[in-house]
Amino acid sequence: MSLLHEPADPAVPRSPLDRAFRPRSVAILGASDDPTRISGRALHYLLRAGFSGGIFPVNNKRDTVQGITAYRNLADVPGTPDVALIALPSRLLAAALRECVAKGVAAAVIYAAGFAETGESGAGLQDELVEIARAGGLRLFGPNCLGLMNSASGFVGTFSSAFDAGTPKGGGVAIASQSGAYGGHLAYLCRERGLDVGYWVSTGNESDVDVATCIDWLARQDEVTVIMAYLEGATDGDRLRAALATARAHRKPVVITKVGKSAAGAVAAASHTASLAGADGVYDAVFAEFGAYRARTTQELVDIAYACDRGVFPRGRRLGIVTVSGGFGVELCDAAERYGLDVAGLPEAARARLRELNPMGSDDNPCDTTANWLNDPSLITKTFQIMYGGGDYDSVIGSFTILPDSPTFGAGIRDAIRAGTEGYLDRPTALCMQARPDVVRAYEEAGFLVFGDSDRAAHALAALARIAESFAASPHEALDPGTPTEANLSGLSEADAQEVLAEVGVPFLPSRLVHDRESADAAAREFAVALAAKIVSPDLAHKTDVGGVELDVTDAAAAFDSITTRVAAARPDARIDGVLLTPMAPSGVELIVGTSTDAVFGPVTMVGLGGVAAELHRDVVLRVGAVTVEAAREMVLGLRSAALLTGHRGAPAADLDALARLISTVSRFAVANRDRVASVELNPVLACPDRTLALDALIITHSQKGTTWISD
Amino acid sequence: MSLLHEPADPAVPRSPLDRAFRPRSVAILGASDDPTRISGRALHYLLRAGFSGGIFPVNNKRDTVQGITAYRNLADVPGTPDVALIALPSRLLAAALRECVAKGVAAAVIYAAGFAETGESGAGLQDELVEIARAGGLRLFGPNCLGLMNSASGFVGTFSSAFDAGTPKGGGVAIASQSGAYGGHLAYLCRERGLDVGYWVSTGNESDVDVATCIDWLARQDEVTVIMAYLEGATDGDRLRAALATARAHRKPVVITKVGKSAAGAVAAASHTASLAGADGVYDAVFAEFGAYRARTTQELVDIAYACDRGVFPRGRRLGIVTVSGGFGVELCDAAERYGLDVAGLPEAARARLRELNPMGSDDNPCDTTANWLNDPSLITKTFQIMYGGGDYDSVIGSFTILPDSPTFGAGIRDAIRAGTEGYLDRPTALCMQARPDVVRAYEEAGFLVFGDSDRAAHALAALARIAESFAASPHEALDPGTPTEANLSGLSEADAQEVLAEVGVPFLPSRLVHDRESADAAAREFAVALAAKIVSPDLAHKTDVGGVELDVTDAAAAFDSITTRVAAARPDARIDGVLLTPMAPSGVELIVGTSTDAVFGPVTMVGLGGVAAELHRDVVLRVGAVTVEAAREMVLGLRSAALLTGHRGAPAADLDALARLISTVSRFAVANRDRVASVELNPVLACPDRTLALDALIITHSQKGTTWISD
Structure with a gap:
């Protein structure tokens, strides 16, 4: 494969990021003659890797650095360097950036720490640098970052010790990590795993270029096979979502570790980098929306990137299993079950072939060949042929335990599997086996994914299936949230909130606000069914606690009296707008639908099962932004308890269309009014067989205290 | 450590299993001269390992085999071999076993396959062998097994290719595996991990000796540090429970993989070995009861055995974290959060010491030392001293990424941590690091557990904490289930079942069975509250479906009429015993309590949250056998939704003692009557603040069709 590091058409102008990731020349400000020092390391790496472009050390005290010509000032450097690597202390950075701007440098990489990650005064220093760069059209990597690398061109613009052992040969794996140390760790793990890293970038404090920016650029490069990302928190939610959408459009798998899920972790993350982290559950929702695969552990991150790098994805989830021992x-x-793969049985014709081939082995999936193949390796070949040809599985795992390591059998097993998978190389074949690294490499070169553990093999194939599903799904269209409401939204009572939301299409039960026992009685006659009666007050968020609710009311006048008396006794300070009468609700499944405002991603819509047990199980699904009806339906079906809505054990199914429309409507309302609305809560929402109804509504504006529903 | 392979006192008589695991002499029946053949492999291994006892090949055609004297018959072998390894085809086995019996051999190992695992005729052959052995007092390993090994004495009584590369040096790790191939795979993984395997046994078809028998014997050996077990299914539930109790009493950690959790896996397991598998959830309950650690994956099995082998367990779950980079x-x-470890903060005094020590680093847990220690490794030493001395953590994880692999820093980091943990070697210190195997070994020799992945390190420390908790817990006393009831238990109506269970102490609401509208009316007057009315019939298990239930009844006579009319219309065939009237239930949390009969473990008691949502979440806890009140309370508190019973969000707490007593009572009833009772179901059970009540009861006998509640 030819690893391009220039666009095909030289007439196409290069963007600043093109110039940063594929520089034609590099200046190193503060370059040291000592290759072991941070300020000397990148120059050493560039020289050792044989960087294909110009290398211009800048050092105000020396004529040569590490054996090549040095310049006293950036201004003296011939031509226009695309990148300036800045190995200078903080106090010299502002001047250095101004020189970069003057010279027309595209991107500056700032290694120095001591900025926003240390607190307010550091943040001030950082802002100053950003201002200089922005005004001058200069892109910034860092500060507090370890730089970037493009191995195909030998551009090793980093001092990370991960590249001490050598520059990776060019390859399809791209690593974008907020933490430089973590990124270096990943580079090491990739080398151990035989994965070739083509691009590597650490973004540090992300004062300008962030991980999202890098994902977006990397996703557009033909030679990239998979993007491994490490995030502590996103600085710009919209940019991250757009970058993930770009990656999906270009069919580039993104495997991502987002740390800070735990409370202690979130605190630690905030002190490590300076980014504002959104709620962790919202990240899950964003990754799921665009098919980015969130790896829970570093091992999983590397396993799944390894599987993606091959570029062979299964068409579906049907898994064939071949073993040499039944256990x-x-x-x-x-x-397979743990990760949602389907160990479907073989058709009878294929089973008959297996019985004929190997009477002592099993004749179904999983297929245990027993040890009979020791006498005849073609038995392995034919078993694979039957699994793929007869079983038509989307992928196959072969478990060969420690046998491939055997000098006697090792190569023969490999060749036998290779012959059996001929014609099926468009489907992933994974092998579980233990062997020395050179044996593993030989198996990989024969076209197989190799894992040391059953669980990890199944997990990786399931991840490939999920990523393939996401590539195949048509992205939801962008949805116009509509125009903001003209209504006042501040300090709304329940009745007012219902009115505002009914206006935009949220279905509520009919209701009547009454102010005295006589009008209560009149309204009750009109409804002519049992009623619910609730106090209405801008000061009472929790009406039950103060005796403000009565159910199954038949004497509305009496209920009016008793409610108002109790509330007056409990909260004499509360302003009372009246009592709201509504028909008793029909039977249906109780849900909660709401929106909240995430610090990074803005309005987020949630649906969850109502009731106290469901809350303990945290069965909720989130989605960022304006949600289409179709996406809302996916949210509902994504609930673990979705069966309650689709006809569980003969119970009637809920009207999912009506429910999805309600969710979509609420989300559009929240987005259209995002400048004012902090959260909306409809609790409960009743999903009935013939309709969906909201029974209660609460709107909180940014100027009020936000409600807190748990998103993770 | 001296690795004993003889009991201290030679006067103590040796049990057959002592003789099997620590033979003084071994006969090999059918020994081949060819060391590559199955029938030649064990002899080859024994000779190569320098087995300390007598080796007696038996071969009816040769005078020598692999260079040593062979005997034509077992009878000709001098003395009494403790073990006979039998490498003969099936048809010669019966005669061979008779010879073993005649000779006084303690245990025979049968390698041949083709017995119970192949179907009925094979099972017949196997039964014949078992009969010969049992009658002659001979213990059997296999058939269809790979034998056993005791590496300290060089007794390698197996043909597993796992020992082709060499005999493990004696060590504390014991492996007991039903599958020989899996056991061999584990031995390979242990060697790779630097774990010394002292005992290894594969039990195959378990016609006599099973994994439980081996666990029991291994747990009694001083030199054993950890028992790794692999199960497809237990043959004898009581024996497995007794073995796990022995292991706990001897403080021997048991780390166990039980496969067959998935439906497809259960089918595959049944065809691989001949054992009858119990329901998977019941195994979870048994392992939890005795503190055996169930590993979900092979990697986890090895990781946790590795951690146990050191023998250093944390006193609690407070975890300190030291890193060289915040990410x-x-x-x-x-x-840590994922596995239930507590990343507790440091006391202020310790924080002040950290600030003084390293102003740029973090001053709390997790403690990021940053890269400052590069200039002064004593910073690492002092940080560990502060974490252990000032933070008093139960264990500490240090994350050093790829730095230990550095020729420049590697040894210095190791020595610095070693100095910092001096005085705290009674607590586990785990390091996350990437390095070459020899570097890892050097770190391990300095006293650290080494993991390549953060997740795996935290998981292993949490497992150590759980095992330590189980060692510390006092085992529940055995509980006398009481005498069987004299009542007839077959075909009981709900009312009859209630009466039987009320007799043994299960609390129900008072009730009255009425047979006409007049007696219904009279009963209602007596109760003088709103009633529930339910049809009583031995033919109707699901009464609601046929209109057989009315709630909130005030006119009992009318309810009697309408219920009997509806039921007669829906099920004219059903025998009707009358209508049961009970007061409407008080408010409380709905639970389901029941018992079921597991194929392997016998009566199993279950408690779970009632209601349809809880069922979807499968929030149930199981326990085998007669459950003490204290254990029943643990069951309830083990529910994920336990908060609903302990005062969630200001709701009143349920009377847990009453609930635990009810569970214990039902379990004792099921065990006492296990010969007749297949299952009991109390659904719902209402846990109220002042009492617990069962509202409904069902007893199914073995002669009836069993109810099916999902146990996993």
């Missing part, structure tokens, strides 16, 4: 087949069945 | 601290916080 591993059982273990693999369990793992 | 890893965040990752470790997330992992």
